[in-house]
Amino acid sequence: MKKEIFITDYNCVTPLGFNVEANWKALSEGKSGVALHKIIDNQDAFYASMIDSEKLNEEFNRFFTQNDNESFTRLEKMLLLSLQPLIDKHKPSENTAFILSTTKGNISLLKKQSELPEGVYLSKLAEKIAHFFGFKTKPVVVSNACVSGVMAIAVAKNMILAGRYKDAFVIAGDELSEFVISGFNSFQAIGSGPCKPYDKNRNGINIGEAAAAAYITAEPSENEATIFKVLGDSAVNDANHISGPSRTGDGLYASIKNAMIEAQVSSEQIDFISAHGTATLYNDEMEAIAFNRMELQHIPLNSMKGYYGHCLGASGLLESIISMESALYNTLLPSKNFEETGVSQPLNIIKENQTASIRYILKTASGFGGCNAAIVLEKC
Structure with missing residues (x-):
């Protein structure tokens, strides 16, 4: 009989809220995180979905205490906040995979230093988050453009099916950055207003930022409130x-x-x-x-x-x-x-x-x- 793989827990951090409940409430009321933002100094404001930095820092400080030797980027704070509630309920073991999905990671660090900072590498981002939560296995990075988040779920599923791991935490995140905005601008792909998927008058995307996390296992406990098979x-x-x-x-x-x-x-x-x-x-x-x-x-x-x-x-x-x-x-x-x-x-x-x-x-x-x-x- 083929082993079955389940998603039993998840969380997200977005402009609409810092947990799933807040996001669902906002979505069911038709609210959107898309608004006018000025990201690049020499460019006009444009429509994007951006997490409020002050609220992000307040939420982060509620959950985490930093010491003098620790510093976290904006993206890292988003990722840590998304994963923390899952770690509280499902402790990583020596057979637990840690999978990071991201397209550009800490790409904004490039702007801050003349030399290439070590922290900009996706592997370093994954290692930092994994080390913070005490994962014992080597992190896996899935970075394949905009399909990365879906593929990360598939990678977790297939690694568990192959017997390499017992369970997995999948975490995903990207932030608004000048690099990403400039890239999509070069394709003339950014819309002039709030985006309209499939609509006759659509004219491009709105860039957004978020972090999300999911727990995936072949052995769900009996008291799981959420169970979906992959x-x-x-x-x-x-x-x-x-x-x-x-x-x-x-x-x-x-x-x-x-x-x-x-x-x-x-x-x-x-x-x-x-x-x-x-x-x-x-x-x-x-x-x-x-x-x-x-x-x-x-x-x-x-x-x-x-x-x-x-x-x-x-x-x-x-x-x-x-x-x-x-x-x-x-x-x-x-x-x-x-x-x-x-x-x-x-x-x-x-x-x-x-x-x-x-x-x-x-x-x-x-x-x-x-x-x-x-x-x-x-x-x-």
């Missing part, structure tokens, strides 16, 4: 272009198909799709084509980018957590800012809060370099 996963790179998504949706289509085959779930059984939905012209069109090729066009679908912006390596894990909350509350959240379909293929985009029975969830992600990923989750 039924299937897949990641396919269609190598279409360094930044442009495939016009035929090949990579995403193959990822979804493979994940659903492993999960032994048909298109008719999927209750909800948590899509990537960046609000760029080509990404949303590619997703619509891939979902139609899989005959998923009638399944209720949303993008969380209108609430959180695009949180890069954190987005896949954060959005998976919110989709699981949707299943627990039997509530489908609308795809914020969507009004009129702007893709060539039909999609069942959620427009208002809806009550629904949700058992099977499909979570997808796509990113630069032709990478695509999908996982199927089941509410137990």
